[in-house]
Amino acid sequence: MKHTITVLVENEFGVLPRVSGLFSGRGFNIDSLSVAPTLDPSISRMTIVTTGDQKILEQISKQLNKLIDVIKVIDFTNQNYIEREMLMVKVSAEAESRAEVLRVADIFRAQVVDVTPRSYSLEVTGTPEKLDAFVELLRPLGLKELVRSGPIVIGRGPKAWRSVD
Amino acid sequence: MKKTGSQILLECLRLEGVETVFGYPGGTVINIYDDLMDSPITHVLNRHEQAAVHAADAYSRVTGKVGVAIATSGPGATNTVTGIATAYMDSIPMVIISGQVPTPLIGNDAFQEADMIGITRPVTKHNYLVRDVKDLARIMKQAFYIARTGRPGPVLVDLPKDVQMDSAIFDYPETVELRGYKPTVSANPRQLNKAISMILAARKPVIYVGGGATLADVSDDLLTFAETIQAPVTTTLMAMASFPQTHELSVGMLGMHGTFYANMAVTESDLLITLGARFDDRVTGKIATFAPHAKIIHVDVDPTSIKKNVRVDLPLVGMLQDVLPRLNEGLLKHADEVQEVVAATVGWREQIVKWKEQHPMAYKQTKSTIKPQYVIEKLRELCDEDAIVATEVGQHQMWTAQFFDFIKPRTFVTSGGLGTMGFGLPAALGAQAAFPERQVIDISGDGSFQMNSQELATLVQYRLPVKIVILNNNFLGMVRQWQQLFFDKRYSQTCMELPIDFVKLAEAYGATGMRATKTEEVEEMIKKGLATPGPVIMEFKVAREENVLPMVPAGAGLNEMVLAS
Ligand SMILES: Cc1ncc(C[n+]2csc(CCOP(=O)(O)OP(=O)(O)O)c2C)c(N)n1
Numbered sequence: 001m002k003h004t005i006t007v008l009v010e011n012e013f014g015v016l017p018r019v020s021g022l023f024s025g026r027g028f029n030i031d032s033l034s035v036a037p038t039l040d041p042s043i044s045r046m047t048i049v050t051t052g053d054q055k056i057l058e059q060i061s062k063q064l065n066k067l068i069d070v071i072k073v074i075d076f077t078n079q080n081y082i083e084r085e086m087l088m089v090k091v092s093a094e095a096e097s098r099a100e101v102l103r104v105a106d107i108f109r110a111q112v113v114d115v116t117p118r119s120y121s122l123e124v125t126g127t128p129e130k131l132d133a134f135v136e137l138l139r140p141l142g143l144k145e146l147v148r149s150g151p152i153v154i155g156r157g158p159k160a161w162r163s164v165d
Numbered sequence: 166m167k168k169t170g171s172q173i174l175l176e177c178l179r180l181e182g183v184e185t186v187f188g189y190p191g192g193t194v195i196n197i198y199d200d201l202m203d204s205p206i207t208h209v210l211n212r213h214e215q216a217a218v219h220a221a222d223a224y225s226r227v228t229g230k231v232g233v234a235i236a237t238s239g240p241g242a243t244n245t246v247t248g249i250a251t252a253y254m255d256s257i258p259m260v261i262i263s264g265q266v267p268t269p270l271i272g273n274d275a276f277q278e279a280d281m282i283g284i285t286r287p288v289t290k291h292n293y294l295v296r297d298v299k300d301l302a303r304i305m306k307q308a309f310y311i312a313r314t315g316r317p318g319p320v321l322v323d324l325p326k327d328v329q330m331d332s333a334i335f336d337y338p339e340t341v342e343l344r345g346y347k348p349t350v351s352a353n354p355r356q357l358n359k360a361i362s363m364i365l366a367a368r369k370p371v372i373y374v375g376g377g378a379t380l381a382d383v384s385d386d387l388l389t390f391a392e393t394i395q396a397p398v399t400t401t402l403m404a405m406a407s408f409p410q411t412h413e414l415s416v417g418m419l420g421m422h423g424t425f426y427a428n429m430a431v432t433e434s435d436l437l438i439t440l441g442a443r444f445d446d447r448v449t450g451k452i453a454t455f456a457p458h459a460k461i462i463h464v465d466v467d468p469t470s471i472k473k474n475v476r477v478d479l480p481l482v483g484m485l486q487d488v489l490p491r492l493n494e495g496l497l498k499h500a501d502e503v504q505e506v507v508a509a510t511v512g513w514r515e516q517i518v519k520w521k522e523q524h525p526m527a528y529k530q531t532k533s534t535i536k537p538q539y540v541i542e543k544l545r546e547l548c549d550e551d552a553i554v555a556t557e558v559g560q561h562q563m564w565t566a567q568f569f570d571f572i573k574p575r576t577f578v579t580s581g582g583l584g585t586m587g588f589g590l591p592a593a594l595g596a597q598a599a600f601p602e603r604q605v606i607d608i609s610g611d612g613s614f615q616m617n618s619q620e621l622a623t624l625v626q627y628r629l630p631v632k633i634v635i636l637n638n639n640f641l642g643m644v645r646q647w648q649q650l651f652f653d654k655r656y657s658q659t660c661m662e663l664p665i666d667f668v669k670l671a672e673a674y675g676a677t678g679m680r681a682t683k684t685e686e687v688e689e690m691i692k693k694g695l696a697t698p699g700p701v702i703m704e705f706k707v708a709r710e711e712n713v714l715p716m717v718p719a720g721a722g723l724n725e726m727v728l729a730s
Pocket of ligand 1: 557558559560561562584585586587609610611612613614636638640641642643
């Protein structure tokens with residue numbers, strides 16, 4: 001089962017390996033991880049996507065809470081939340097495919113961020129599923145390079161997760 | 166006034182109440198060692214950094230204070246790792262100071278550089294690399310706080326040489342602010358009340374006590390609790406001394422080498438009241454058949470321990486110092502119902518007595534060859550009630566747990582979680598440094614003893630009169646036992662072919678050595694050994710192929726014990 005966990009941590013060096021070590025130490029793969037400072041610059045927010053059985057995830061979440069540098073752990077899995085990921089892609093765009101690439105980009109509301117006579121670079125945001133679909137449509141046209149940010153999430157409604165409550 | 170980093174470090178130790186540290190010098194801690202000459206702190210020079218950490222660990226285990234060890238960067242620091250991991254597995258509060266190469270050289274493969282933050286991350290509760298002398302006092306304050314609060318554990322502070330030499334105004338913070346760390350949890354009152362109802366409804370209750378009870382110093386509350394509800398008490402290896410093993414409610418240790426009656430009691434129990442224990446695989450045996458009829462109450466300060474290995478019916482996250490007195494108070498309010506429970510559980514206690522009579526802890530005594538269990542029984546009889554016993558790891562350790570009836574809290578020092586051979590001798594040293602006037606005994610096998618035997622020098626130098634009992638079977642006995650039982654007696658690499666003259670070894674270090682080879686000599690020699698001043702090795706040539714029984718084979722259920730014939 002896929003889990004999306006948000007972790008608020010002290011914005012200090014050495015925190016990332018502590019967090020990732022908890023996963024690797026239990027043979028768990030991190031599917032994606034994104035991290036950046038929050039409104040309070042002394043706190044960073046990590047969004048971690050991982051797959052695994054509920055019981056082990058509960059352990060990991062408890063273990064994360066136990067880390068001194070971890071301020072809060074939020075498991076969004078069973079909550080109402082919005083998820084977005086960003087993707088940039090370099091596509092071959094030779095004579096006959098140039099128009100098709102732009103058509104696909106248009107449908108997905110992707111931006112063209114770089115153009116050369118033989119390629120387009122596109123940028124798009126959306127749910128991971130939308131990005132998957134986008135990639136599948138571009139694949140036959142000649143994907144040269146792809147980079148994804150990993151998803152970030154925010155809960156729905158007025159409640160805000162900022163720091164310590 | 167400004168102080169250097171090394172002076173600040175020593176000031177912090179002093180303000181934390183540290184009197185004795187254990188360690189070993191080297192290039193990147195030379196400043197600390199220089200300032201140590203002007204500090205009131207006593208330093209014990211061990212002969213190996215691993216031993217220094219074990220000694221500091223045991224110092225903590227017997228006093229309850231935070232143990233402190235110092236090592237130089239690189240090999241000195243990596244030598245501490247086994248010691249740190251040992252303390253981590255048994256949740257022992259420690260602060261380990263490692264020197265580090267100067268900050269500009271970090272990451273350059275500098276001489277004697279090792280990434281201690283990376284290496285010790287999985288075996289410390291927390292660790293710090295100090296990059297600015299201005300942070301040092303705060304970090305030391307936090308390190309001690311983290312080490313001793315919540316579920317205790319070792320904290321490593323990696324201190325680069327240039328930070329030791331830099332200066333800053335010294336100001337020791339009075340409070341700790343760690344927004345990600347809130348260890349002092351008070352148990353939820355509703356959960357507590359539920360626990361009381363469950364206790365009052367139980368007809369076959371068992372109290373299962375782990376190392377958390379030792380660390381929380383709750384022996385008195387535990388005694389009150391057990392006597393109030395008149396429930397049998399089983400202890401893990403880490404909790405043997407937290408409940409008097411001579412008490413009529415004691416059923417001794419449970420698990421792989423536990424007593425028949427403890428394992429039967431757990432298997433038949435309808436309520437397992439778990440206090441600061443963590444359902445280790447050596448305790449539970451096959452999970453599917455562990456306490457199959459019991460509801461489980463689990464009290465632990467560490468939420469990650471709860472539901473990790475077994476299902477739990479009532480989790481109670483909290484400190485035993487808080488939970489046990491409140492349980493006792495709660496029970497006091499239900500005095501009538503408690504009386505009913507005590508009356509209703511008479512049959513259960515009778516059943517336990519029957520099990521005790523059916524398969525008591527026993528061994529076959531022989532006329533001439535010394536039985537190791539006999540040595541331990543005699544030792545208990547002849548040493549002081551508050552004598553501290555450290556052990557190494559192996560059969561002798563299990564026999565100590567089985568046959569040495571511990572009475573006073575914090576008198577049993579053993580590596581439970583990691584099972585580190587070579588722990589006992591430096592541990593006894595650390596315990597003796599804490600209590601120079603008390604009897605301190607290391608119970609050892611011939612194999613384990615040789616893993617840190619260099620510490621004889623430290624004992625003699627500091628006049629630490631540790632009595633070392635070597636149960637010499639010329640085997641790595643515990644492994645040999647497994648080979649006998651599960652590998653067709655194929656003794657691969659477990660026979661210590663070279664017999665060591667331990668008496669001469671003791672003498673070479675300036676200690677006293679003595680040896681017994683026959684049963685009839687045992688008592689006299691223990692008396693003589695205990696009465697001899699200074700460190701003493703008492704070597705007993707024991708039955709070579711004696712086995713530790715009962716035994717629950719790996720993967721079997723607690724009720725599938727192999728019993729002593
Ligand atoms: C550092 C370390 N290495 C290996 C082991 C595996 N081991 C466990 S018990 C044991 C034998 C111990 O022999 P000895 O100290 O002579 O004690 P005995 O079992 O004979 O009483 C060994 C090798 C261990 N626990 N620790």
